[in-house]
Amino acid sequence: MSPEPRPDPTPETRMQFLYALRSRGVTDARVLDAMERVDRGPFVRGLFAGRAYEDMPLPIACGQTISQPSVVGLMTQALQVSARDKVLEVGTGSGYQAAVLAKLARRVYSIDRHPRLVREARELFEALDLTNITAITGDGSHGLPEQAPFDRIIVTAAAEDPPGPLLAQLKIGGIMVVPVGQSDAVQTLIRVRRTEDGFEYDELLPVRFVPLLEGLARNG
Numbered sequence: 001m002s003p004e005p006r007p008d009p010t011p012e013t014r015m016q017f018l019y020a021l022r023s024r025g026v027t028d029a030r031v032l033d034a035m036e037r038v039d040r041g042p043f044v045r046g047l048f049a050g051r052a053y054e055d056m057p058l059p060i061a062c063g064q065t066i067s068q069p070s071v072v073g074l075m076t077q078a079l080q081v082s083a084r085d086k087v088l089e090v091g092t093g094s095g096y097q098a099a100v101l102a103k104l105a106r107r108v109y110s111i112d113r114h115p116r117l118v119r120e121a122r123e124l125f126e127a128l129d130l131t132n133i134t135a136i137t138g139d140g141s142h143g144l145p146e147q148a149p150f151d152r153i154i155v156t157a158a159a160e161d162p163p164g165p166l167l168a169q170l171k172i173g174g175i176m177v178v179p180v181g182q183s184d185a186v187q188t189l190i191r192v193r194r195t196e197d198g199f200e201y202d203e204l205l206p207v208r209f210v211p212l213l214e215g216l217a218r219n220g
Ligand code: SAH
Pocket: 064, 065, 066, 067, 090, 091, 092, 093, 094, 095, 096, 097, 098, 111, 112, 113, 114, 117, 138, 139, 140, 141, 156, 157, 210, 211, 212, 213, 214, 215
């Protein structure tokens, strides 16, 4: 399936999109370049399609949300992805974050518990010729043991704590970013670095994500 036909964003819209990223602290040139090259338009379908270039989270299918572009930028920046990296994303959602990562990394594995979201994201990756992303249906809190270890791990749903299996699947020298928090309202994005001796944590910014839930979704 091809993305819904839609006009390309105007140069002015593109400039405003990039300006919002910069003004919220996305300054890494490689990240800005990757986000300039991935049109957010096709990742927002239906009612909210017209708002794809605004710096806000928007509803997608299955009651989930596509993250705010500046949060995508800040998380990607915090991940310090290099062109040799194998990255795991937990929470494919619309596929937008995975598409941005695909411009920066060697290979991206992205898992979601909603089969429908994975199917639709796969179709988009194919239509957009993003051949280095593998989208998988599953419970990402267990990680992806068959592809571990990973250079980078990004979790785009909020957990109470960084899930143990994900920590275990991070390479030494690797980085993980994950929103943590006990409630929907108060969450903090944290960065975890794995060293020879253990894990180092730092707090980055307050965020608001949908929760990381256990098991596969039943409703597609
Ligand atoms: N990164 C996405 C936004 C993610 S929204 C984007 O760019 O659009 C959070 C996603 O996490 C939802 O799609 C939800 O289904 C998924 N999710 C929640 N718990 C999960 C789990 N245990 N395993 C995999 N995916 C999960």
